[in-house]
Amino acid sequence: MAQAMKIAIIDDENDMRQSISQWLALSGYDTETFASAEDALKRLSPDYPGIVISDIKMPGMDGMQFLKKLMGTDSTLPVIMITGHGDVPMAVEAMRVGAFDFLEKPFNPDRMSELAKRATRARRLTLDNRALRRELSDGTQLMSKLVGNSPVMERLREDILDLGQSDGHVLIEGETGTGKTLIAHALHAVASRAAKKFVLVSCAAYEDEALAKRLFGPMNPEDEHLPAIEQARGGTLVLEGIESIGPTVQGKLLATINQQGEPAETRIIAISNMQEQGRTCEDALRPDLFFRLAALRIIVPPLRQRGEDILQLFTQFTESFADEYGCDAPKVSAQEAAQFLQAPWPGNVRQLINVAERAVLQSRRGTGTISSLLMSDHEEMQPVVTTEGKPLKEYVEAFERMLIDNTMRRHKGSISAVMDELCLPRRTLNEKMAKYGLQRADYLG
Numbered sequence: 001m002a003q004a005m006k007i008a009i010i011d012d013e014n015d016m017r018q019s020i021s022q023w024l025a026l027s028g029y030d031t032e033t034f035a036s037a038e039d040a041l042k043r044l045s046p047d048y049p050g051i052v053i054s055d056i057k058m059p060g061m062d063g064m065q066f067l068k069k070l071m072g073t074d075s076t077l078p079v080i081m082i083t084g085h086g087d088v089p090m091a092v093e094a095m096r097v098g099a100f101d102f103l104e105k106p107f108n109p110d111r112m113s114e115l116a117k118r119a120t121r122a123r124r125l126t127l128d129n130r131a132l133r134r135e136l137s138d139g140t141q142l143m144s145k146l147v148g149n150s151p152v153m154e155r156l157r158e159d160i161l162d163l164g165q166s167d168g169h170v171l172i173e174g175e176t177g178t179g180k181t182l183i184a185h186a187l188h189a190v191a192s193r194a195a196k197k198f199v200l201v202s203c204a205a206y207e208d209e210a211l212a213k214r215l216f217g218p219m220n221p222e223d224e225h226l227p228a229i230e231q232a233r234g235g236t237l238v239l240e241g242i243e244s245i246g247p248t249v250q251g252k253l254l255a256t257i258n259q260q261g262e263p264a265e266t267r268i269i270a271i272s273n274m275q276e277q278g279r280t281c282e283d284a285l286r287p288d289l290f291f292r293l294a295a296l297r298i299i300v301p302p303l304r305q306r307g308e309d310i311l312q313l314f315t316q317f318t319e320s321f322a323d324e325y326g327c328d329a330p331k332v333s334a335q336e337a338a339q340f341l342q343a344p345w346p347g348n349v350r351q352l353i354n355v356a357e358r359a360v361l362q363s364r365r366g367t368g369t370i371s372s373l374l375m376s377d378h379e380e381m382q383p384v385v386t387t388e389g390k391p392l393k394e395y396v397e398a399f400e401r402m403l404i405d406n407t408m409r410r411h412k413g414s415i416s417a418v419m420d421e422l423c424l425p426r427r428t429l430n431e432k433m434a435k436y437g438l439q440r441a442d443y444l445g
Contacts, residue, residue, distance in 0.1 A: 005120040006050030009033045010040045010066065011082070012058045020053060020112070027113045029120075037066035046074040049127065051100070051119040053080045053112075056090055064094060071098040076126045078119035082107070145182060147316060148309035152301040156183075163296045164190035167263035171242075171293050172271045173281055174300030177350030181240065183300060184269045188236040193267065196235030201228050203249075204241035212249050216256065229256060232266050242270035242293065243284035254289045268293060303345040303352060310340050311402040313349065317356035330363035336370045337399035343374060401436040404429070413443035 007029050011017045017033040024031050030050075034040040037054070038061055044052065052070065056063035063081055070077055078100035083091045091102035100119050103112055146157055163170055164187050172180045181200070188198045203211055213219070217227035228237055239245075245253070260266065270293045272281035282290050303310060311332070322329040332340070345351055355373050362368040404422070411417035419429055433440070 005029070005124060006048070007031045007116060007120070008040055008044060008048070008050060008052045010035075010037055010052065010054040010058070010063075012036060012055065016055070023109045023112065024116060027116070029116060037061040037063070037069075040066070041069060044070065044073070044077070047127065047130070048074070048077060049123075051078040051080065051116065051123050053082065053103075053116070055082045056087065056094065057084060064090070064097070067094055067097050067099055076123075078123050080112075080115055080119060146179070146186065147313055148306055149312070150301075150306045150309045152305055153309060156298070156301065159298055160186050161190055163187060163298065165192070166296060167193075167267060168295040169257070169264065169268045169270070169293050170296045170298065171281060171290075172269060172298045172300065173274070175302050175346075175348055176273055177348035178300040178302060179349055180271045180273075180300055181238070183298060184236075184238045184271060187269060188238075188267075191236070191267070193235050197232050198236050198238070199228050199232040200238040200240065202240045204244040208246040208249055211245060212252060215249070216252055229266065234265060236267045236269060238269045238271065240271045241273065243272050243274050243281050247286070250286050250289050254286070254292065257289075257292050270294075303348040304343070307341065308398040308401065310343075310345075310352065311337055311398060312405075313352055314340060314356055315402065315406055317353050318360055321357045321360040325360055325364055327360065327364040330359050330370060332370060332399070332402070334396065334399045336374070337402065338396075339371060339374050341398060397436075400432065401438070404432060404436065405438060408438065408440070408443045411443075413440050415440065 007024055009017050009020050009024075009031055010033075011020070012035055014035070017035070021031040021033050032043070034043070037058060040052070040054075054063050054066055058066075061069075067079055067081065070079055075098060079098070081091060081094045081099045081102040083094075083102055083104050088104065091099075091104070094102060100122070101115050103115065146153065146160075148154075160183060170184075170187060172183055174180050184200075185198070188194060201211075201214060206214055213227070215228045217230070219225070219227055225231055231237075257264070257268065270281070272284075274281050274284060281294070285293070314332070315329070318329040347354070355370075358373055359370050362373070404418070407418045407421055411421070415426070415429065418424075419426060422429070424432075432438075
């Protein structure tokens with residue numbers, strides 16, 4: 001749920017403060033008032049979740065000094081200045097310094113409400129974008145989204161940490177829905193250039209001429225951004241669908257890479273989906289460009305190769321959707337667990353998320369089974385047949401581990417509660433937890 005926007009009102013006249021506050025409160029805003037700029041500055045942090053309305057003429061620190069202080073702390077904070085009649089030149093100066101807008105006394109309350117609406121909308125967008133940038137620059141948080149204990153996922157996380165420290169260009173290959181764009185974000189976030197720009201371009205969304213213009217320019221005066229190569233200077237440029245670019249753009253891209261020298265001023269991360277077509281990115285690109293982009297390479301494992309991770313991810317997704325829809329997460333039977341592990345999952349993690357949401361909605365209505373969802377997604381599956389080369393014992397153990405893990409988390413590490421629910425003696429539960437590497441300490445709290 002989005003955080004409610006506040007409005008800080010600063011005026012040395014109590015009647016004016018209360019009047020503004022009451023009017024805005026009637027319009028649905030959460031207000032707080034201050035008799036001086038000095039008092040307000042103690043409360044207004046760089047991430048203040050709202051906007052400011054301030055008089056210009058006040059004893060002590062006046063409105064202009066106050067505005068300059070605020071702009072020095074957070075230049076994106078919307079500040080609406082209140083001016084006396086005839087003080088328009090001062091209001092214009094305030095706009096030059098960074099004020100969002102101004103109101104001239106005596107002002108129309110409806111205009112004040114409209115300005116507050118515009119300013120709070122702008123502030124929310126700024127704070128949302130700021131939060132997203134922080135998330136995308138937090139390597140630890142991003143790495144935590146690459147869930148799984150399978151050997152292929154442990155190796156993937158190690159590769160990201162290793163390659164993230166290099167300035168070389170990277171090629172990420174894998175099937176649709178495996179999380180290649182998330183991995184590109186993670187590579188940038190753990191790199192030394194994490195504080196620099198991260199620019200993503202979907203190459204398949206453009207015809208060749210438009211793509212060349214988007215990447216290299218020249219841009220039209222009305223365009224809202226620089227060419228991507230300029231936008232990402234010093235940071236990371238991600239090219240999704242690199243296999244879709246034509247020969248002319250390939251040549252320009254190669255020339256740009258060669259001009260940058262070593263180490264590259266702008267790191268390029270190329271993303272390709274060609275593996276699922278039975279071909280590789282090397283088949284689509286000119287050799288000299290391919291070998292420049294594939295200096296470092298990550299091949300993302302498909303979901304079907306991740307074993308028990310599938311059950312762990314499904315549990316995580318269903319619990320999240322259950323919280324969102326206000327219901328209990330569906331329970332997985334042993335047969336359904338085996339079906340999860342044998343399914344082909346052509347849509348990978350993206351498909352698993354869809355199945356998890358449908359399972360929660362189905363459970364909330366009290367209809368259908370998880371097996372029916374799996375069979376509708378994978379019509380060729382036989383419900384009791386295991387994948388070739390996979391003994392039934394592996395499926396049973398994976399299900400058993402998931403069941404104990406889920407029960408321990410639900411009971412916050414209470415061994416007695418888990419024993420009661422699973423009808424297991426203490427010794428057997430201890431042995432199985434040791435076998436599956438489950439530690440009680442991980443569930444406490």
